[in-house]
Amino acid sequence: MTPMLRRAVARAKCSKCERPAVAEIRYARLRLCREHFNEFMEKKVERVLRRVGVLQKGRIVVAAVSGGKDSSTMLAILSKLSKKYGFRVIGVHIVLGIREYSEKSLEKIQQLCRELRVECLVIDLERVIGFTVPELARRAKRPTCSVCGLVKRYILNAVGVELGADYVALGHNTDDIIAYSIKSFINHDITQLAKFGPSTETIKGVAIGRLRPLFEVYERESLLYALVNKLPIVIDECPFRPRSPMEDKIKEFMNSLEDDHPGIKLAFVRRLEKRLGFYKSLAESQKYGRCKYCGLLSAGDVCSFCRVTEKAAGKPLGPLVRSEIRRLVASIRERSKAP
């Protein structure tokens, strides 16, 4: 055997202690053991939350959890920080009705919430409105992924409004944010960039601001966190995911850049955050109102959820969803009051 092969699985030490390293952070020139990697990740999220003003007692964060690596990593870190700072985290999972994929996701989410001891709200779309996402898309004659996105946005916002939440936290990582940004450049729709910061603003009672705790967390780091902490996650992909979405190509390109220029992705999102004021000034002319059916945020008279469900079911289902969410939220309020 060559000397090269005898090096098999020899593990370098952590840059901060004597334990074996499990993660290599090239842009920070660090090799970290599990404990120090976790600390590194939690500090990243903590810094973003501090800038946004979440690290305060009494704040309420609704965390959207899909069962995938990013939202699970996000929930695990939020749950740790919430105990340290006294804010409240409530996980929300939407059962979309995408066959086994949805079943597996729900199973993982229930396990995750139990392990982390985070209260989680499960909303089964079919049980609430009578249709799964694929059915809704078919009836509304719209692409499944676009209907799925709008259903999720609508329900998360409605839950946030009902809970009086300060933010709805999404599992978007650095790579996602860069991919969305570059897509906006490709489409010459750069006012969109105003929305891609670590947080967006709340319009009271109508729209809850979005929070991106993983703003400075690379996709690879998010995956590593889930793996080294053995979080229950779904590895499979949604069967409706396009085979080669533009985002994947952008991510691969950015990752080749990152290989040659470690830290370039972090620099991208940090510069984006610095320029948000500029992009917001470009976007200012867009005015929003309330949906005449459900009362939530809408660009026109009727919000897109009510419009799509009206097309699919013959009547707008926003009010039905809102009353069901009100009932669910009341039941978790009761539970948290119980001794």
Added chain:
Amino acid sequence: MARIRVRILPSNITREVETETGCVSEIIRRLGFPRESIVLLYKGEPLLDDMCLEDGAVVDAYVATSGG
């Protein structure tokens, strides 16, 4: 020469990669992914770039950019 069996996730496709060194950076290069796009696991533990495996080793390769 070290032949490494790589199970790529989430696609669940297994590929056999022939390498000079058996080292992680070479395995990833031969798989054709940017290093940043992938995490290699050996017996459930993530591998670092300069670690090397013996001929016949079986690893899992998680593609970070897929799923969510």
